[in-house]
Amino acid sequence: MVDLGDYVLRFTFHNQPAMDNTQKNIINTFIDQFGEPPAFVVRAPGRVNLIGEHTDYNDGFVLPLAIERAIWIAARPRADRIVQLHSLDWEETAVFSLTHLQKESGWIEYVKGVAWALQTADLETAGWEGVISGDIPQGAGLSSSAALELAAARVFQAVAGWPWQPIRMAQLSQQAENEWVGVNCGIMDQLIVAAGQGGHALLIDCRHLTTTAVPLPPTTTVVILDTATRRGLVDSAYNERRQQCEATAAFFGVAALRDVAYDTLTAAEPSLTPLHYRRARHVITENERTQQAAAAMQQGDAHRLGQLMNESHASLRDDFEVSGPELNSMVKIAQAQPGCYGARMTGAGFGGCAVALVASDRVETFVTAVAHQYQQSTSLTPHIYISQASEGTAVVP
Ligand code: GLA
Numbered sequence: 001m002v003d004l005g006d007y008v009l010r011f012t013f014h015n016q017p018a019m020d021n022t023q024k025n026i027i028n029t030f031i032d033q034f035g036e037p038p039a040f041v042v043r044a045p046g047r048v049n050l051i052g053e054h055t056d057y058n059d060g061f062v063l064p065l066a067i068e069r070a071i072w073i074a075a076r077p078r079a080d081r082i083v084q085l086h087s088l089d090w091e092e093t094a095v096f097s098l099t100h101l102q103k104e105s106g107w108i109e110y111v112k113g114v115a116w117a118l119q120t121a122d123l124e125t126a127g128w129e130g131v132i133s134g135d136i137p138q139g140a141g142l143s144s145s146a147a148l149e150l151a152a153a154r155v156f157q158a159v160a161g162w163p164w165q166p167i168r169m170a171q172l173s174q175q176a177e178n179e180w181v182g183v184n185c186g187i188m189d190q191l192i193v194a195a196g197q198g199g200h201a202l203l204i205d206c207r208h209l210t211t212t213a214v215p216l217p218p219t220t221t222v223v224i225l226d227t228a229t230r231r232g233l234v235d236s237a238y239n240e241r242r243q244q245c246e247a248t249a250a251f252f253g254v255a256a257l258r259d260v261a262y263d264t265l266t267a268a269e270p271s272l273t274p275l276h277y278r279r280a281r282h283v284i285t286e287n288e289r290t291q292q293a294a295a296a297m298q299q300g301d302a303h304r305l306g307q308l309m310n311e312s313h314a315s316l317r318d319d320f321e322v323s324g325p326e327l328n329s330m331v332k333i334a335q336a337q338p339g340c341y342g343a344r345m346t347g348a349g350f351g352g353c354a355v356a357l358v359a360s361d362r363v364e365t366f367v368t369a370v371a372h373q374y375q376q377s378t379s380l381t382p383h384i385y386i387s388q389a390s391e392g393t394a395v396v397p
Contacts (some may be wrong), residue, residue: 023072023396026131030074033086037102038130039075040158041139044151045070046136046394047143047192048224049346049356050201050305051312052290053321058188058245059207059256061290063214064188065222066196069137071147072396075130077159085111088133098125102332110145110153113180113292115338117172118153124160137383139230140346145181146189149173150393153194158395166194166392167209170256184239196392203294207258214294216389217302220341221360225334225370226383227326229351238348241279241320248280255365257283278343282319286312306341306357313344322349326378330354 023041030038033273045066052062052261073085081098087107092107101116103109115125132151136144153169177190179181187206193306195202200213216222249257251272252264262284269277280358289308296304313331317323323331331354334343359367367384374382 002270020070020072021313022070022075022133022135023074025066026072026074026133029086029088030131033131034076034129034388036076039076041072041074041395042151042154042158042393043070043072044147044149044154044193045196045390046147047189047196048353048387049188049192049220050222050355051293051309051344052188052204052286052297052356053312053316053346053349054241054245054322055283055286055290055345056188056204056206056260057242058249058287059258060101060287061294062188062192062204062206063197063201063290063293064192064204065201065216066392067142067224067385067387068134068191068390069142069385069387070390071132071136071151073130073132073151073155074251075128078127080127081125083111083115084128084129086131088336090264093263094195098127098247104152108147109181110176112149113176114124114152114173115156116180117176118156120175120394121168121172122282123156123162125156128155128159130155137226137353140226141186141349141352142224143189143193143347145183146173146193147393149176149190150193154393154395165392167191167211169393170194179223181204182290185241192392194392196390198391199389201294201297201389203290207256214297216302217297217300217305217357219360221358221363222389223334223356223363223366223384224346224387225328225343225354225356226385227351227378228380228382229324229326231324231350231352234350237322237350241322244276245283248276251276258287259348262288265282276331278319278321282315285315289315302341302357302359306343306354308355309339309342309344309355309376310335315343316349320349324350326351330370330374330382333370333377334366337369338362339366340394370373 050066339359343356
């Protein structure tokens, strides 16, 4: 008999206690350190992507939602140009000067990188001090880095007082990650973390940076299935996929694979290597699936959404080749359960998480069965998270 409590960490937005425990901890630590309550607290959520994978850097479509797990910072302004931040999770205090930003290493580089990006955009940056903590599992593909960046951006905004513009802040946070931290990610994670909407996923057009909020189908629950695997080579494989996509777009003489129609691709098959053909086929069909998924959600059609998620997984596994044995095993087990509309790997891939859409009244049996069967087939203990769609980055009351 599998004990549900071993696997499920439940976060139900509407029934959440008035103040989250992590938030309470940082406020208490802040009071211990500074002798008074913080001037404000910011919250930046993690994210899970329902469908639209490896499409953002091809100027395509994605359909993520912000989750209830988040990073919180309690802070107050300082009179000088120093940022001092104590991390409860890393058990260390980091300090840097806004006047002389210098690249070093560690978690603080995400904060420093955001300060750098704000400065390059001519936005005023002023000193502050505070305490940070979060409950987004790291390295699981739930965007703890983007959450850290956007939490930092929100603090800089609150201290300096310029208007909060979620899309612009997402772009500057992406620039921080690309150019300061050195990770070549697309815009999806930062944009959903900045602009998420409670109860909704966002259809994001990654070329025009426009968003459309779409509700989750009624009586369905999003279940995040962490395979408990992490892969070291994700970054190099990710960059390699990007290059393959860019080379194929260049072959067609267009800015990005978004501009290539499916028929144009199939007509060109003899001129492409099988590998480039398959990579492009994933991106082009995934863009189509993602827009169809948003339409299915508008109609409350959980069956259609689930079917598209299943197709997305097959395409990521066979054509884009970014899944892995544990992710495939998890998805297969999830898809076979009663009440599961669909399941797929989510995020960059190789290891990390899958996502499933499950009938709300079947969630408990689903979780128990998936946890048990996954453990039997891989000898790994999964972590399973149930999350409503939460709000994007904000100063919390
Ligand atoms: C990572 C990147 C995103 C996106 C996904 C794959 O999460 O940060 O920009 O490319 O992989 O869809």
